[in-house]
Amino acid sequence: MKSILKELSNRVREAMTQIGADGDPLLATARDPKFGDYQSNCAMGLAKKLGKKPRDVAAELVAAIKVDDICQPLEIAGPGFINMRLKPEYVAECLGAVSPEDATGEDRLGIPKAAEPQTVVIDLSSPNLAKEMHVGHLRSTVIGDCVARVLEFEGHKVHRENHVGDWGTQFGMLVAHLRRVRPEVMDSPDDLEISDLESFYVEAKARFDADDDFKTESRETVVALQSGDEATRRIWKAFCNESLRHCHAIYDMLGVELQDRGESAYADLMKDVIARLDTARDAGQADFIRESDGALCMFLDGFTAKDGEPLPLIVRKSDGGFNYATSDLATIIHRIESLGATRIIYVVGLAQKQHFEMVFAATRKAGWAGDHVSLEHLGFGNMLTAGGRPFKTREGGTVKLKALLDEAIARARTTVEAQFSQESDGRPALGEDEIDAIAKTVGLGAVKYFDLWHALNSDYKFDLNTMCSLEGNTAPYMLYAYARIRSIGRKAGIDFTTLATDAPLSLEHPAEIALATKLAHFPEVLDVVCRDLHPNVLTEYLYELSKTFSRFYDRKVGVRVIDASPDEVRMSRLRLCDLTARIIKLGLKLLGIGTVEQM
Numbered sequence: 001m002k003s004i005l006k007e008l009s010n011r012v013r014e015a016m017t018q019i020g021a022d023g024d025p026l027l028a029t030a031r032d033p034k035f036g037d038y039q040s041n042c043a044m045g046l047a048k049k050l051g052k053k054p055r056d057v058a059a060e061l062v063a064a065i066k067v068d069d070i071c072q073p074l075e076i077a078g079p080g081f082i083n084m085r086l087k088p089e090y091v092a093e094c095l096g097a098v099s100p101e102d103a104t105g106e107d108r109l110g111i112p113k114a115a116e117p118q119t120v121v122i123d124l125s126s127p128n129l130a131k132e133m134h135v136g137h138l139r140s141t142v143i144g145d146c147v148a149r150v151l152e153f154e155g156h157k158v159h160r161e162n163h164v165g166d167w168g169t170q171f172g173m174l175v176a177h178l179r180r181v182r183p184e185v186m187d188s189p190d191d192l193e194i195s196d197l198e199s200f201y202v203e204a205k206a207r208f209d210a211d212d213d214f215k216t217e218s219r220e221t222v223v224a225l226q227s228g229d230e231a232t233r234r235i236w237k238a239f240c241n242e243s244l245r246h247c248h249a250i251y252d253m254l255g256v257e258l259q260d261r262g263e264s265a266y267a268d269l270m271k272d273v274i275a276r277l278d279t280a281r282d283a284g285q286a287d288f289i290r291e292s293d294g295a296l297c298m299f300l301d302g303f304t305a306k307d308g309e310p311l312p313l314i315v316r317k318s319d320g321g322f323n324y325a326t327s328d329l330a331t332i333i334h335r336i337e338s339l340g341a342t343r344i345i346y347v348v349g350l351a352q353k354q355h356f357e358m359v360f361a362a363t364r365k366a367g368w369a370g371d372h373v374s375l376e377h378l379g380f381g382n383m384l385t386a387g388g389r390p391f392k393t394r395e396g397g398t399v400k401l402k403a404l405l406d407e408a409i410a411r412a413r414t415t416v417e418a419q420f421s422q423e424s425d426g427r428p429a430l431g432e433d434e435i436d437a438i439a440k441t442v443g444l445g446a447v448k449y450f451d452l453w454h455a456l457n458s459d460y461k462f463d464l465n466t467m468c469s470l471e472g473n474t475a476p477y478m479l480y481a482y483a484r485i486r487s488i489g490r491k492a493g494i495d496f497t498t499l500a501t502d503a504p505l506s507l508e509h510p511a512e513i514a515l516a517t518k519l520a521h522f523p524e525v526l527d528v529v530c531r532d533l534h535p536n537v538l539t540e541y542l543y544e545l546s547k548t549f550s551r552f553y554d555r556k557v558g559v560r561v562i563d564a565s566p567d568e569v570r571m572s573r574l575r576l577c578d579l580t581a582r583i584i585k586l587g588l589k590l591l592g593i594g595t596v597e598q599m
């Protein structure tokens, strides 16, 4: 299964060359099937360049575009849109060529990998290790994981970097506190266990605020830590490892894999950042690097404070210390120069929009990122309570992510238990373990799906009732749709994995054509997600696909399937069912969501 959009774009590009023009064919999936399946808007732009009327250019193009094998006769609409409608035979051929499901679980539906794979770094999750992961870390983890899965699926080399905060001044306080309350950590750092990191932090902070000696000790500890003192580093490492264990319990639960590489990993490179900037400044090459009030700053075009004064990016504070920006500059250098990244994606809340704009501008200005490197901040809005307020415990603290996920699983378990703890319709009752497993898939799937279908740049309300509902654009709905389609195969007594695929599909009925065309769009939907990094494009597609399937399977508006005849037609329709289930399964997998075979 390959991208039809890509194939058509190539054909339009050839036609453009033929009429003496070049550029982007501006081809996209049509919004309204009334106008066909694809639409090209390139005639308008070309008309300007060529000094002709848009409709004339469109007509010239239509005469030159060679797509008889793929499309029905092209149509020109409005000011010069070129509409393309696929031939059902072509769709049948594309889908018919997909091999049966691969038993390895690596079903890719014959979708080819990118011709030119990139090395991509995805900066995701990245909590501060001083505290437990809270609800605010859900989005970066889930969105980052989805984007990583899609890019990886398309054949890119993906580094999932967990850029944890392990190097701020609060670690002086935490290490000092740890040394006092758990002196044994010195001898056996690996045995350290802190069951509640949150209250450990609160205790340390209370002592810090109340006790001046402790304050001094904390400050000295930071200095010792940052200058590489062995003993201090051992305690610090023990604390970070323990904190990371808490994080990984959540990553395991969510099925998220990533590489821990926190701010501390760049400690030496931060000195190098400053050295590089100093050298550039001293060589007189860079008047944008200047001292201001004792701090070393970079002045970048286009950034001004509220009062209109230039807004500097501080890279070395007046006390000589480094900050968040220094560590991010060092990190970018590492990613480009050591990991060889040509695309770096930061999945971090929109609150840090300006930070990343400035860091990216600084990286370019300093000459560390060439034009071949793309730097992208994939920002997102906040997750709010169902009532629309920021998440807080009754005491005003942060809500632990673990608690939220447990609640979603418990909620899903109630429904699953009601459904499966007794036998029904010839299906035996499920055991506790099986019920637990389904509840986990459904509960976590509900949370992830709900997060991912929201547009990235808006806030959303975390609403367990809605996300666990079997109706609407939710994970339970999608999982149910999947299980239902799988059961059609079982009822028909078909083993899809051994099905010969050389028989062409037969697409006659409008509901059949609509379903097949929708299925054929899948590769280009993935391409769009790879390019724009918006997971909701994928959830939207899957939702539409399952609605299209429902119409296809509806006896009134659609077709008969299990009892269809003759046999070629029945087989063809059953294969459409199989492809639908496989695309839903793969789509959900790319969202980080597992499937269950019965629901």
Ligand code: ARG
Pocket (backbone or CB within 6 Å): 123, 126, 127, 128, 163, 164, 165, 328, 331, 346, 348
């Ligand atoms: N630790 C940071 C925070 O909690 C997020 C880090 C994001 N990544 C980065 N490279 N700055 O706000």
